[in-house]
Amino acid sequence: MINHDTGDGRRATLASAYSSNSRLERVLKAGYFAVTSELAPPDSANPEDVYARARVFDGYVDSMNATDGSGANCHMSSVAMCALLSRVGYDTVMQISCRDRNRIAIQGDVLGAAALGVNNILCLTGDGVQVGDHPEAKPVFDLDSMSLLDVIVGLRDKKTFVSGRKISDPPRVFLGAAENPFVPPQDFRPYRLAKKIAAGAQFIQTQYCFDLPQFETFMARSRDLGLLEKCFILPGVGPLASARAANWMRSHVPGVHIPDAVIKRLEGAQDQKEEGRQICIEMIQQLREIQGVSGVHVMAHRQESAVADIIKKSGVLDERRPWVPDSEQQRGEQQRGEQHKLAAGFGHE
Amino acid sequence: MYSIRRWVVRNARFFEVVYRTFEPVVIKLAPLWNKVGYPRVEKPVSKLEKFSKELLFDCKMCGQCILSSTGMSCPMNCPKSMRNGPCGGVLQNGHCEVLPEKRCVWVDAWEGSKKMKSGDAIHAVQLPIDHRLQGSSSWLRVARQATDAASQHKQEGRDD
Numbered sequence: 001m002i003n004h005d006t007g008d009g010r011r012a013t014l015a016s017a018y019s020s021n022s023r024l025e026r027v028l029k030a031g032y033f034a035v036t037s038e039l040a041p042p043d044s045a046n047p048e049d050v051y052a053r054a055r056v057f058d059g060y061v062d063s064m065n066a067t068d069g070s071g072a073n074c075h076m077s078s079v080a081m082c083a084l085l086s087r088v089g090y091d092t093v094m095q096i097s098c099r100d101r102n103r104i105a106i107q108g109d110v111l112g113a114a115a116l117g118v119n120n121i122l123c124l125t126g127d128g129v130q131v132g133d134h135p136e137a138k139p140v141f142d143l144d145s146m147s148l149l150d151v152i153v154g155l156r157d158k159k160t161f162v163s164g165r166k167i168s169d170p171p172r173v174f175l176g177a178a179e180n181p182f183v184p185p186q187d188f189r190p191y192r193l194a195k196k197i198a199a200g201a202q203f204i205q206t207q208y209c210f211d212l213p214q215f216e217t218f219m220a221r222s223r224d225l226g227l228l229e230k231c232f233i234l235p236g237v238g239p240l241a242s243a244r245a246a247n248w249m250r251s252h253v254p255g256v257h258i259p260d261a262v263i264k265r266l267e268g269a270q271d272q273k274e275e276g277r278q279i280c281i282e283m284i285q286q287l288r289e290i291q292g293v294s295g296v297h298v299m300a301h302r303q304e305s306a307v308a309d310i311i312k313k314s315g316v317l318d319e320r321r322p323w324v325p326d327s328e329q330q331r332g333e334q335q336r337g338e339q340h341k342l343a344a345g346f347g348h349e
Numbered sequence: 350m351y352s353i354r355r356w357v358v359r360n361a362r363f364f365e366v367v368y369r370t371f372e373p374v375v376i377k378l379a380p381l382w383n384k385v386g387y388p389r390v391e392k393p394v395s396k397l398e399k400f401s402k403e404l405l406f407d408c409k410m411c412g413q414c415i416l417s418s419t420g421m422s423c424p425m426n427c428p429k430s431m432r433n434g435p436c437g438g439v440l441q442n443g444h445c446e447v448l449p450e451k452r453c454v455w456v457d458a459w460e461g462s463k464k465m466k467s468g469d470a471i472h473a474v475q476l477p478i479d480h481r482l483q484g485s486s487s488w489l490r491v492a493r494q495a496t497d498a499a500s501q502h503k504q505e506g507r508d509d
Binding site for chain 1: 430434441446476478
């Protein structure tokens with residue numbers, strides 16, 4: 001049961017059951033426990049920065065999310081990161097936020113991204129500009145996450161732009177959306193999930209889960225609504241660096257809910273960083289036991305190098321080793337990165 | 350006004366009834382709108398609509414009113430203009446991440462919709478908004494659509 005057909009997704013003949021060439025879609029539909037992670041976008045124009053950040057996950061994740069100006073901060077664009085990574089063959093989840101672009105720009109980017117080899121798209125509304133480093137910027141929000149899903153479904157399945165104008169080759173993408181079961185109005189959240197599925201979401205990645213009972217309630221209600229057969233759910237997890245960091249996160253990062261018990265456990269630990277990782281490992285193992293959980297999405301901000309170890313210790317991959325680029329290709333990309341560095345060096349002189 | 354807007358949501362059932370009574374009246378008046386001409390009647394009606402809905406709902410005159418699908422809480426008051434539900438950044442006290450001193454319009458919308466008879470309308474997916482309609486009257490649009498649909502229906506009947 002190792003690797004299945006997922007190592008060669010891009011070249012494989014596609015069954016009509018697949019809506020994209022995505023490796024993530026294949027892993028999920030084959031019934032494996034999938035692991036995705038979040039890539040830290042570089043503040044640079046050097047492609048090697050992207051490859052280096054991706055490499056730390058090699059062999060432990062099925063797909064990587066490239067964030068689109070997360071937290072309303074400026075970084076390299078998600079479409080560019082995904083295009084660079086797909087050159088090597090990595091599977092990526094391109095995040096699209098509605099904050100910075102209108103429907104004309106977004107539809108163009110979706111076509112362009114698909115042409116460049118992007119197979120998965122995560123539709124987000126996006127953080128408000130006020131939380132980021134450019135609070136003076138104009139918030140666009142022409143679409144919201146739900147209408148964005150609808151727009152991309154139109155491109156993919158109806159082969160038309162919002163305007164109704166035809167496109168010849170539709171973007172073959174596996175569509176995802178986010179959900180946060182941990183913030184009010186909690187009893188509306190399963191219905192909102194239903195709405196996202198109706199709008200076209202095929203997989204869901206959630207906000208950080210630190211509160212298992214609350215997540216279980218959400219899943220039970222979603223099950224009652226018959227949603228779990230229609231969508232793959234990947235709860236978000238991540239290691240907390242310390243009790244202080246956890247406290248800061250819950251008071252400063254909108255949407256992050258961390259119960260007091262978790263913070264107490266961190267405070268009581270001798271090595272808080274290690275304890276944070278242990279909590280994350282246990283959370284992954286517990287989540288796996290919940291009916292309808294198809295994988296996890298690991299967001300390890302500034303602890304990306306710990307992800308491989310966390311996944312390994314959690315044992316959720318069993319014997320499976322997710323796709324890794326072959327070394328020759330990788331070396332080629334490295335060399336290209338070096339050349340770029342040289343060129344950049346000359347340019348600055 | 351914020352406090353009036355909140356009060357309206359608390360009384361969403363009552364305002365649903367008001368709207369239900371009011372809508373057929375606007376539609377019934379369609380022959381009058383037609384006679385005067387929609388472009389001519391647009392200005393005074395949209396002014397009246399703006400005045401009354403601004404007072405009650407903090408209406409932003411998007412021109413595509415979906416109050417009856419959003420628990421009588423205007424979604425255009427959301428700083429992200431979300432028309433399909435709350436974002437993932439709602440604070441634990443039910444307030445907005447962008448305007449922490451205000452309650453999330455979708456927390457209110459959900460509560461309002463639970464009080465309404467047709468509250469289930471909140472589950473329908475709202476499609477992208479048409480920004481050209483900003484500032485125009487939703488009432489007249491509804492009246493016009495209703496009469497257009499009726500005349501089309503008649504036309505189809507004749508064709509058969």
